Amino acid sequence: GLNKPAAVIVETVQGEGGINVARPEWLRALKELCERQDMLLIVDDIQMGCGRTGAFFSFEESGITPDIVTVSKSISGYGLPMSLCLFRPELDVWEPGEHNGTFRGNNPAFVTATAALETYWTDPHITHQTALLGQQVEQSLLAICDEHRSAGARYRGRGLVWGLEFRDKSRAGLIAQRAFELGLLIETSGPESEVVKLLPALTITPDELDEGLSTLARAVWEVEG
Template sequence: MRPDTAMPTDPPTTRPRTNVFEELESQVRSYCRSWPATFTTAAGSTLQAENGRSYLDFFAGAGALNYGHNHPVLLEALLDYLRSGGIVHSLDMHTAAKRDFLTTFRDRILVPRDLDYKLMFPGPTGTNSVESALKLARKVTGRQHILSFTNAFHGMTLGALSVTGNSMKRNGAGLPLTNSSKIPYDDYFSGATEDFLWLERVLSDSGSGVDKPAAIIVETVQGEGGLSAARPEWLRALSELCRTHEILLILDDVQAGCGRTGEFFSFEESGIVPDIVCLSKSISGFGLSMALTLIRPQLDQWEPGEHNGTFRGQNTSFVTGTAALNEFWSDDTFAEGVRERAAELHDGLAQIASGYAGAVVKGRGFLSGIKFQDASAASKIAAASYERGLLVETSGPEDEVLKTMPALTISSDELRSGVDIIAAAAAEVLGAPVMQEAAPDADMRGGAYNRGTDSRGEEGK
């Protein structure tokens, strides 16, 4: 007997339009649980839902939309390229679009910063970049072990998870994550213990029983780990330690890079030059998939095809990435504007934090937020903000930090509107603010490391 193929009794139009997400999509989805609207269009820092409501965006695609949604300059470049019949998919073959991107990245980013890197296209996402960096470090040094930091997040594939600190994400691996150890991030001991004291001792002691690692991987700002921001002197100390012991330094700039902290690379402020740099998220400028791994030339020891991937040559990403570099990074004007508006954001967050005992501002630039004394407050405030028309997420192992990540192109008026929504949401969740002394900035700490020079042999700035 043939199966019954009759149409359902109820016409599809009578069923809720969101049912298909519940019926077909995996339980693994997460953002849509906090923001259940069905979004249709977007421009700049505003998203439109199909019910007609607008939302101000303090999320920016988890950092993949540094220049906002559908930036007109990038959009026109993309549409012109598609209409021209340009190559879309090309693996690692030569294309005009890739040549333009490589040339522009060299001229706009590397040369002005006196950086000498080879560029590798490791695959479409940040975790691909991290995987390639870990593999290359082990290949070049002949060592297996990697050191990473408490509360770090580097991606969801197995190698990246092995250097990630978050236990919930690590548990998803389904097997032991080995060949990696965690060491304390800046201020993990609240300044009571010098962070590198133990590591320096065991690396210098041939009887310590601790094997020298291939590399140390670090974020300058722990975007998913609670917005802890490493001090420039701490990063210089780390770089000097790696150089002294011939350990490669990998800088994960996937979320904090491409201008989010006020410079193109988040490590520029410290003056260090990492051996390997991981970039993704906003490197395409338009939310299209793209990742880069920057490698010191002497470390580029891959055999042809030793690390590859079908989607490492997306020419649409090259086109929008080139347009973004030309539009925003031809000089320092854009970065100066980012720093000015980031200071406005910081001031607004500090004013909110000052009204609640124990609240502190964390992070750097447009990767900043508030840690409240009550660890559950951030999630509640984020939910209340959504109800008021603002998309803002949380960060940290217990989601204890309210994390703001607006587009770098956001206007001062939009920034103020978002901060006002957060202030109203905080008052709803925690009660009216109590005027007191300005809240301290959790990442403006005293103390300095006196370790001489940075990794370029220059005096630490």
């Protein structure tokens, strides 16, 4: 038989996996299961942390406290390479200087990361702003889905990460391609690249976001007809 797992690793919203949003109740039940079974809960917040879903950590909304959290990508605030693995002190088995490596401790990234934390995370402004911009995205996606209901259009997301999907899985790639021709860079995600993935900069202005959403709506329209 299979031994009991040592840990569970999860994203609260699957980024590359197709923007699948875990419900807060599901995350709380997972945390309880991990506690009951003496397994560690690891949240990979590399793509969904640093304010992407609103709060600094994506799991804050659910109220859970993971045992280990990974962050990377925008943690340095300036595009410099940096990643962090945060864990409870009880789990720290390293002696000072033991966990070393050639490229560890990228000093300029620590400086820019500190500046980013002090600029954006000493008050709740960016969290509120992300919620408002998220509503703006949701309204546009709702309108797109209403217009293209016959194509099975549906959307999902949180904060400033959203996915748009059609019954025909090849649509997402065609829409991303058309959007690119219209001047909008947009990715796809999901196992079959079947989801159009919206991941705008958290510092985008409402006008810029509006322009992007209009371009997306136009690209969908031109592909769907």
